[in-house]
Amino acid sequence: MIFMMLQEAWSAMSANRLRTFLTMLGMVIGVGAVILMSSIGAGTQAKVKESIASMGSNLFIVLAGSMTSGGVRIGSGGVQTLKMNDASAIEELSSIKAAAPVVPGTAQLVYQSANWNTQVSGTTPAFFEVRDWPSEEGSVFSDSDVRSATRVAVLGKTVATNLFGDESPVGKTIRIKNSPYIVLGVLASKGQSLDGRDQDDTVMVPITTAQTKLFGSQFKGVVRFIMVEAVSESVMDKAEEEMQVLLRDNHKLRPNAEDDFTIRNLTALANTAAETTKAMSLMLAAIASISLLVGGIGIMNIMLVSVTERTREIGIRIAIGAKQRNILLQFLLEALMISIIGCLIGVCVGIGGAYGVSAFFPISVVITQSSIVISFLVATCVGVFFGFYPARKAANLEPIEALRYQ
Template sequence: MITTMLAEAWSALIANRLRSSLTMLGMIIGVAAVILMLAIGGGVQKQVADSISGLGSNMLIVTAGAGRQGGIFGGAGTGATLRIEDADGIARLDNVLAAAPSTSVPAQAVAGPANWATNVTGSVPAYFQVNDWTVGDGRIFTDREERAGARVAVLGQTVADKLFGANDPMGQMVRVKGISFTVIGILEKRGQGFGGQDRDDVIVVPLTSALRLLQGNFFRRSIRTISVSVASADALDSVTDDITALLRRTHRLRPADPDDFQVANLTAITDTLTTTTRAISLLLAAIGSISLVVGGIGIMNIMLVSVTERTREIGIRMAIGASRAAVRLQFLLEALMLSLIGCGIGVAVGTGLAMLVGGVIGFETQVTLFAVTVAFAVSASIGIFFGWWPATRAAKLSPIEALRS
């Protein structure tokens, strides 16, 4: 019986192709808009998570406080409030796997006739462990080289490409602020971070070399950040408290004094950004779903017209024994078919637009099975909801009055 009704519903839609197509247009636009918004939102969430997880898992970042020269205040990290001894103390805390002190100096790197403005990071070998960053070619510098202030450098892929092009950088010299460093390694490519920052645009040198040769006199004995690798995500909060207590004690801060440092929990930042982007994507999807309601109203309108045009047909069906429930089901199936076909086309259009937009804006959009399933479920609900009144109106017709029309 259902198969026969579906065949009749299809025939009714085919008999009015243009009208059926225009009716489905609202559903197509609505579903495509929802799929596109959810895909963009999912892509943004993935990029945020990848960008922060690329910095290292279960990691805390301790940043120096704001500096002041004369009447001018700088931002976080500009003060000379952190020392290498702070990193040594943090490394001895419970649940801390490693602590890597580092400083960053913007500089012009020169190799032969080529030059490139980049950031030079001075740190220790633990920097690569904490940040989960390995070399694709060559090696990192050793603890012995770091303590000795060796003039060696590990290049990010972007710097290597800009300074050496297709040539092999290994063993070549790079000059930074007039100081020559020997290239001993090339870091694996990481790509762009959140906000478009190029994470491969960096040169890493031993911390002792950076402090002695590259950093200004004011910061000669200070570091900008300490990257801390924590044993587990559950220990992040307790380690944050331990670091705060340790630094306040070693910096001899009184209870009323504010912290002269900042401790950032990257996991908390990830959760906050993920929650925010999810809320934004759901809001955009909700706005796009307004088109689904418009499409549902269009379905109800066209089904009312169909009931009016087919009044005599309804009377004949009832006269030969069709029940009111069967008449109602017939028109419900037609409304449901209009909705689901429009949804299928909308999913295809939305997926295509998501791929196109992803290529234009430069990151991967995600069309998930969940989004497609929800789209079909909502479309089916809209088809039944907006088709119920026309179907019920058809079922309530008097057979005699219908035959007379």
């Protein structure tokens, strides 16, 4: 019986192909828009998660203090208040896994006829542990290189590509500020950071080499900032409090004096960015889903027209023994078929649109099964919901009045 009703529904839809297509169009656009927006949102979330993962886990950055000069307040890093022994002391805390002092700068690198200007950072081997940044080729420098202020360097992927192309840089000699440095290794690719900066466009050298031979410093052992990794996410708050107490004690600050350093929880900032992106993705999907409601209203309007046009047919069916539930089911099936077919076409349109956006624009898209399944279920529910009123109206027609209808 259901099969016969489906055949009848298909015949009714085929009899008015253009009207049926226009009715489906709202559902096609709605489902396509939901899948496209969901794919863009999921792609953005994946990109943010990738950037967060590339930073490392449970991270803090301790910045040097600020200063006020002539009424002008200079931001963090304006005063050289952090030293190598601060990093060593922080690393001794029970809640801290590793701490790496950093002295950043920029320099021109030269290898044969190629040259490249990039960020050069002096640090310790702990930096690669904190950032979870292994070498892809060769190795990183050791503590003995730091103690000896050896002229060695570890290259980021971007720097290695621009200076050496396809050639292996390990063991080769580059010049940084006209001084020779032996390349020990190349770091694994990290990609872009949350602010869009290329993390692979960098060079790492021993911190003592940067302080004494590369950038120089009028204050011995001074560093710009310290990268810190906590033991676990559960002790992040405790670690921050312990670092604050330790640094205030090391810097001999009075109880009422302001901190001459700044501690930032990078993991919390990254998680906030991820939550914001997730909220934006949900908002995009919600906006796109409004078009599904518009499509549902279109189905209801056309079904009401169909009921009016087929009033005499309905009267004949009731007169020869069709029950109310049969009429109700017949028109519900028609609405459901329009909704499902429109949904299937919309899924194809949405997937094609997502791939098109990815191909022609620098936007990452991720097509998830959940977005397709949810769109399909919502479209089906919309078809049933908006098709129920016309179907019930048809089922409640009085047979005598229906037969008299012209």
